[in-house]
Amino acid sequence: MRDMDRFPAPGATSSEEETELNQQLLSWYDRNARIMPWRVSPADRARGLRPDPYRVWLSEVMLQQTTVAAVTEYFQRFTRRWPSVLDLAAAQDAEVMAEWAGLGYYARARNLLKCARLVAQELEGTFPDSYDALMKLPGIGPYTAAAVASIAFDRAETVLDGNVERVMARLHDIHDPLPAVKPVLKEHAGVLTPQLRPGDYAQAVMDLGATICTPKNPACGICPWRSPCQARIAGTAPELPKKTPKQPKPTRLGFAYLARRADGAWLLERRPDKGLLGGMLGWPGSEWNAAPDPRPPFEANWQDLGGEVRHTFTHFHLILQVKLAELPSGYNLTPGQELLTRHAFRPQDLPTVMRKAFDLWAGSEFNPGPNG
Template sequence: MRDLDRSPDHLAPEHLAPELLAWYDRNARAMPWRTSPADRARGARPDPYRIWLSEVMLQQTTVAAVTEYFQRFTRRWPSVQDLAAAEDAQVMGEWAGLGYYARARNLLKCARVVATDLDGQFPDSYDALLKLPGVGPYTAAAVASIAFDLPETVLDGNVERVMARLHNIHAPLPGVKPVLKQHAATLTPVARPGDYAQAVMDLGATICSPKNPAFGICPWRAPCQARLAGTAAELPKKTPKQPKPTRLGAAYLARSSEGCWLLERRPDKGLLGGMLGWPGSDWNEAPEERAPFEADWQDLGGEVRHTFTHFHLILQVKVAQLPEGFNITPGQEVLSRHVFQPSELPTVMRKAFDLWSGSDFNPAQG
């Protein structure tokens, strides 16, 4: 590790940043939240609300998956004040399927702080941004850099890969993150830091890709130490992950003869917090039966499989007819067929619905 802190002349920011920015000016990806380098050169400035919203959505999620959600959110809530005034259930419903639902809860908390306490204006410094609910070091750096053109260091997976290869660093992630961040900070220019931050991310996403990096068209081809050493394909190295355990559970789908569905809103804290879903058991190695009411529950056959960050889940799906005049308990809701929207369910719950809808069993018929 003693060689990692050395910065050869050919890796100096005064050489690398201009080359990368010139490449970015020609090749910047078009994204609905992004202000193009040409527009920025003409004086256009990014909307901090759109940058913040996109960065929250992009955490552990791909650009392709986020784009439709972002466009839908900004059509429905075009400003941070609009989002702050939205009902929690509306926002959680729009977020459904994007995963990591704590982000949606923090999104609302942050929007309300900005709208209420900061007169709808996002702070224009890293330290102030970091004080907002749900805003961590990465998001604070990204908003400060991209929205306010401050020379903050933005370090996502793409930037980590670029830095590891540029400097031929073989120490594994996540332990080597501080070293990679220091290299990224050294290369961040004072001029156009917002464009530069996006340029490094674009470089990692389009050219310095995990497999088969396109050396021939890379603006940093010449100084790339991993290319010279022939080690790019194996970088960045990662500490092996522990195998994910598998948990079991059951979901209970109950529908009335009129087509009403029984759903349950999960507690705000915890997995799928605040989301509507099917009543069900705990998720563990030996879940106990926890049907929402006494009935002849039928096993639908088949199973739902879903992977969360820390475990795999296998759900058994059971169905029954919802009794007429069923008295709901706190946390439960009965939605008519005109109100119920499967698309607003979190992915694992929608999988259970899809299993039901594709089956021959209709609980409304007994």
């Protein structure tokens, strides 16, 4: 018998029990909802204030694989600069990619623009209000479609993120490992999703996982679901959910070439739209693999900066050797390359790994200082 079979299967609880669980959680949420710049509080929702679908969608895209703490500042910058989906749709690609720099997973930014432009051009600036219609938009998968439909439009969709998975695994004391057990956890979550206040409920479960039912040291004593929680009763909550061990990440090597003209202008190149860091500006360099080609973008007296850049992507670790040379005044740009004057160049517009290379230069003996 599998561990998950020791407790009631989805649908085995009564409607009265489900209603009681919903009421317990929503009552807790009404008092303890996290304050976020994209969220409408439960009190405001009760007064009839509805969430802005644009802000809900933008926040959910940003929150994919990224923490609330990291997203908040980016969200506020984006919405100040592009307060509506029509504003975002009219933005230049390079502007959006620059504002996204540092948030990671850059395919999200490209899909963000594609989605905004489709909504602006084909849907008159109005987001669809159903899961199926949202799933047809660029960059929107099952989780984001469910979250936007639920939170923005109060559709009774099952929202399943890492927080909800953890809550469901503990509530039912399910020991089968993720990711294989995800469909079972979604079934359990779906059974509890109410028709009344589904948007608040979705955010309540996520808040419960983020603040009470945390990965380590869950605060079971103050949890609104402490009584029915099977893992609390069994004493297994801290070890759930189980996860299939991940394979170790390989390490790739590469070269980054920082070329600076005597007047302070920097040579950069825009990466291809498809692939890692697609569409972002960065330093010319080699491919990233086990034995990268060390040939620089042009012949010069390339100096080693005396350090290396280490960065971790989703599927591999990267070690970059960083070289520096003076860019000739008459250098002819090749396709994809751009020259930014010292006043136009902003290190914060670079993706994190490229910013690390710049920081290595900034802290080196080769940096002439603010007047150089």
